[in-house]
Amino acid sequence: MTARIDLYSFVPFDRGSRVRWLANELGLAITEHRLDARAGDHRGAAYRDINPTGLVPAIVRDGVTQFDSGAICLTLAEAHREAGLAVFEGEPGRAEFLSWYFFAASTLDAATYPLLVYKLFQPDAAMLEASIQRLMPHLATIDRRMMDRDWICGRFTIADILYGHALELQHRCGVNFAEYPAVAAYYERLRARPAAAGLFQR
Ligand SMILES: N[C@@H](CCC(=O)N[C@@H](CS)C(=O)NCC(=O)O)C(=O)O
Structure with a gap:
């Protein structure tokens, strides 16, 4: 079964766009949550439970939270290895x-x-x-x-x-x-x- 992915970001061009782009490449549906940076949504306790750094992006994937766009992209690419969107352990290069x-x-x-x-x-x-x-x-x-x-x-x-x-x-x-x-x-x-x-x- 495909995991549910909740993505937290501010705007279409912040680092959350890396995760969105990858999800599109993989054909994965994501549920978007847009934080209001000016209102300081990302600094509140509720969001810090999801991302302790108080930055975007973060995801919740079937209940597991993860922050940092690079880490998230590597995790998703590895979870969908068949799509070949990383060079994986054991491969040349x-x-x-x-x-x-x-x-x-x-x-x-x-x-x-x-x-x-x-x-x-x-x-x-x-x-x-x-x-x-x-x-x-x-x-x-x-x-x-x-x-x-x-x-x-x-x-x-x-x-x-x-x-x-x-x-x-x-x-x-x-x-x-x-x-x-x-x-x-x-x-x-x-x-x-x-x-x-x-x-x-x-
Ligand atoms: N290395 C982190 C950087 C995260 C980051 O700096 N995000 C920016 C937006 S793209 C942010 O949340 N800025 C809000 C702030 O600095 O208060 C990643 O790639 O996720």
Whole structure:
């Protein structure tokens, strides 16, 4: 029987979109719960019972709570191994997959977040430009990686979902991928995934 999945998020483009995109790829139904960030819903005791960090996303999957989008995506991909949306333990390329997955979840995510801060939350053109410049070496890394492949690790996986989310946020914050043709082509490939509809701005 398919597990019931409750997803807690704020808006269609926050890190909850990674879980939503994956659920769509897997054909899983999710029950959405939208928290009001301005009202501080995520800081209340009720939500902290679900996610002790007070951040989104979190899920409750058949009564089991889990937080952090990267952890949630890995758990769901492993629970639906037949869909092949991760490189699993025992498969060639597992170590490489984990490296590119955690690079997206940690280093790239940390370099992308300041763009959102200086574009949306505390608008500051100079700080935004400085943050974009600090991001550029990571885009160069992804560009070199993507020159001879369609997806970051062989077939399409949850790692691509994390890259897709990061690239979309960067695009929304004014990053121009023209200098990095392999990144630009990768971004277009990610945007074309029907399961990602709702994240990418048209
Ligand atoms: N590594 C965590 C980061 C979670 C996170 O920072 N979420 C943001 C929204 S995307 C949040 O809840 N911010 C609210 C706040 O900082 O108060 C994940 O991927 O789930």
